[in-house]
Each structure stands twice: as structure tokens, then as C-alpha cells.
Amino acid sequence: MATIDLWVKDGYLSTPDGNSIYFWGFSASPDGPAQVPGPHMVVQQGEQVTVNLMNTLPLEPVSIVFPGQWPVWVGGRLARPQYDPAGNLVSFADHAPPDRGVISYTFTPERPGTFLYESGTHPHKQVPMGLYGALVVRPADYDPADPARKTAYGFGTDTEFDREYLLITGEIDPELNNAVGEGRPYLVPRFRPRYWTLNGRCAPDTILPDRVPHLPHQPYGSMVMGLPGEKILIRLAGAGVDNHPVHPHGNHVRVVGTDGRLLRNDGTDLSGRRFTVLVGAGQTWDLVFSWTGLGFTPENPIPTVLPNRRNLGVGDAGWTLWSGSPYLGQKGDIPVAVVSFNEFGEYYFMLHAHEEHKITNWGEFPGGMMSMIAIYPSLSPAVGTLP
Numbered sequence: 469m470a471t472i473d474l475w476v477k478d479g480y481l482s483t484p485d486g487n488s489i490y491f492w493g494f495s496a497s498p499d500g501p502a503q504v505p506g507p508h509m510v511v512q513q514g515e516q517v518t519v520n521l522m523n524t525l526p527l528e529p530v531s532i533v534f535p536g537q538w539p540v541w542v543g544g545r546l547a548r549p550q551y552d553p554a555g556n557l558v559s560f561a562d563h564a565p566p567d568r569g570v571i572s573y574t575f576t577p578e579r580p581g582t583f584l585y586e587s588g589t590h591p592h593k594q595v596p597m598g599l600y601g602a603l604v605v606r607p608a609d610y611d612p613a614d615p616a617r618k619t620a621y622g623f624g625t626d627t628e629f630d631r632e633y634l635l636i637t638g639e640i641d642p643e644l645n646n647a648v649g650e651g652r653p654y655l656v657p658r659f660r661p662r663y664w665t666l667n668g669r670c671a672p673d674t675i676l677p678d679r680v681p682h683l684p685h686q687p688y689g690s691m692v693m694g695l696p697g698e699k700i701l702i703r704l705a706g707a708g709v710d711n712h713p714v715h716p717h718g719n720h721v722r723v724v725g726t727d728g729r730l731l732r733n734d735g736t737d738l739s740g741r742r743f744t745v746l747v748g749a750g751q752t753w754d755l756v757f758s759w760t761g762l763g764f765t766p767e768n769p770i771p772t773v774l775p776n777r778r779n780l781g782v783g784d785a786g787w788t789l790w791s792g793s794p795y796l797g798q799k800g801d802i803p804v805a806v807v808s809f810n811e812f813g814e815y816y817f818m819l820h821a822h823e824e825h826k827i828t829n830w831g832e833f834p835g836g837m838m839s840m841i842a843i844y845p846s847l848s849p850a851v852g853t854l855p
């Protein structure tokens with residue numbers, strides 16, 4: 469049995485343009501900071517999960533809904549919607565009352581996959597305020613020590629992976645956050661994001677490591693790092709209200725699952741390669757990606773065919789992330805007027821929302837929903853490991 473304790477708190481998010489935005493988030497401990505997204509929940513198929521929620525907000529009840537999980541129990545009965553005395557729907561599930569109220573949910577995940585969890589109380593306000601996170605359900609036969617059983621969907625499902633990343637999309641309209649923080653009304657139809665986030669961060673903060681000290685409320689980075697030929701599992705989850713075309717620049721991914729369902733119909737493999745994956749609001753996608761270097765193999769590491777320069781992180785001074793060499797692991801000549809910023813010949817490809825107004829921070833490029841896929845000549849085995 470897994471037990472997960474979450475505290476609802478407030479705090480201030482940091483954006484790369486210097487803004488500081490009031491938010492609500494889940495915290496993994498009574499003394500720790502609220503965070504966006506909430507702590508990753510990583511659980512086992514068939515194992516009972518209890519989530520205890522403690523709500524420190526002074527005025528708002530808060531609940532959690534677990535899309536894709538059923539039944540969810542509260543105190544020995546099914547979780548059920550909550551209404552105020554006037555009969556208005558307040559929550560889609562039993563909630564923790566404001567000012568240190570508590571609630572416990574219990575469920576047993578039947579299927580492996582990637583799922584969201586989020587507030588079911590005033591969700592038009594509480595979810596954009598930051599009360600969301602992701603639930604990863606490991607298949608029952610998951611064994612990270614056995615390559616055939618280190619999978620997203622179980623032995624024999626062709627979803628083996630070497631490293632895995634969880635990228636959760638979201639949007640921030642600071643007007644909403646400010647209004648909530650100041651107790652002012654806010655018209656939801658006027659929702660107009662100024663920031664678009666991956667794991668609660670805007671580019672270029674997205675490429676920083678996990679748990680950098682200056683981003684206490686945004687602990688998860690979203691740079692996808694791997695070695696040539698490795699199978700890299702990217703779990704995408706759309707926690708916001710908008711749809712985002714996520715584009716792993718210059719690379720195809722194989723889509724193997726969606727909404728916690730393996731893309732397979734009996735014996736028929738329904739997985740397929742895509743250049744851009746549209747992450748719908750509330751959807752999840754599981755992608756397996758391998759960078760093969762257009763001919764790279766460990767036996768024949770050089771020369772690779774040079775990736776198209778338009779697909780690499782090459783740009784104005786300050787935005788070149790490429791040594792100019794086709795030889796992974798070495799540095800070479802670079803195009804005239806660009807500067808090398810990589811450390812040991814690695815390749816960087818952008819991973820970004822292909823609606824390009826979303827790769828800005830309040831109108832300024834670069835920013836927003838953008839990260840990098842980095843292919844290194846060597847990398848620690850600990851990189852790309854979820855708890």
C-alpha cells in the first residue's frame with residue numbers, strides 16, 4: 469500500500485522575465501514549499517493508494533480528482549460531488565474544508581500509464597492557480613533492473629525505456645492569479661495566458677536541473693537528456709485549459725499510449741511515429757524517442773550525417789547550442805558569426821509548443837513552453853529517473 473500526503477499552500481512562482489506570481493500548489497511536507505506541478509505520484513498497478521490532503525488555505529475548500537481512476541473511496545464510500553447550501557456545485561469530489569481541513573482518498577490503479585491529478589473544487593480557478601500534478605502507474609511486472617520489464621505498459625508491450633521524463637503543460641494568466649490573491653472577482657471567459665509552462669517553468673528556466681535553489685516552488689526541470697540509441701520515454705500531460713502542439717524539433721517520436729491506454733488493439737500495434745503531438749487539455753501521451761544520429765551506432769560513432777542546422781539549437785549570439793561538428797563528442801568548425809555554447813560536442817534540439825506565441829514570456833521570445841532535447845556522448849545512469 470502506498471500513502472501520499474499532500475498539503476495545499478500558497479506561494480509565489482518565478483518567471484524568467486522577473487515576474488513573481490501568486491499561486492496555490494500542493495506540497496509534499498508540512499514545512500516544505502507549495503510546488504507546481506504537485507509532487508509526482510509514482511505508484512504500482514494493483515497496489516492500493518491512499519492520498520491524504522491537508523488544506524491550509526484560509527477560505528477555499530480543496531479536493532483532488534483522479535481522472536482515469538475508479539472507484540475512488542472516501543471514508544468507505546464512493547467520493548461524491550459537493551454542493552453549497554444553495555445547491556450550487558462546489559466540488560466534483562469530497563473536499564478538505566478551508567483552514568486546516570483534511571480529506572483522504574483511496575483507490576487501486578487498475579491500469580498502467582500516465583494520468584493527471586488536479587483539484588476538483590472550483591477547477592476553473594484552482595487548476596490554473598496551480599493545483600495539479602501527474603500520476604504515473606507502473607505496470608505490475610515493472611522491474612527497473614530488467615530491460616525487458618522496465619516498461620511503460622508491461623512486459624511484451626514494446627514500451628521498454630532507458631530513461632523517462634514527465635512534462636506537464638500549463639498556462640498562467642497573471643490577472644487571474646492577482647485577482648485570486650487579492651480576493652477580487654475574475655471573469656473566466658477573459659482568461660488570457662501571458663506565460664506557458666512546462667512543469668511549471670517558463671523557458672529558459674525549463675532547461676535548468678531539478679530542484680535548483682532559486683526556484684523553490686518549481687522543482688522540476690524539463691530538459692530531455694539521453695545517449696544515442698537509447699529509448700527515451702516522454703510522458704506528456706496537459707494540465708491546463710488549452711491544447712498545445714508539442715514538437716520535438718528535428719526528431720520523430722513513437723506514440724505508444726494515450727490517456728493511460730496502450731495503443732494496441734488485441735494483437736494489432738496502433739503506435740505510430742509523429743513529428744508533433746497535440747497535447748489536449750486533460751490528455752496524456754506516452755512517447756518513445758530514440759536519437760539515432762541519422763546513422764549513428766555505438767559501433768560506428770563517427771561520422772554521423774549532420775542534422776539539418778535548422779533543427780539544431782543554432783541562432784543569434786547567446787542562442788547557439790551546437791559545436792558545429794558532426795562528430796558527437798567532439799567540437800569543430802561552426803558557421804560564421806555564431807558562437808559555440810556546448811561543453812563537449814553534444815547536440816541540442818528544441819522541444820517546444822508549435823503555436824509559437826506560446827514560446828514567449830509576456831510577449832518576449834524566447835520563453836514559455838520550450839525546452840531542449842540534449843543528446844550527450846556520455847551521461848550518468850541516474851539522469852532521467854523518476855522516483
Ligand SMILES: [Cu+2]
Nearest residue numbers: 715717820822
Ligand atoms: Cu519546431
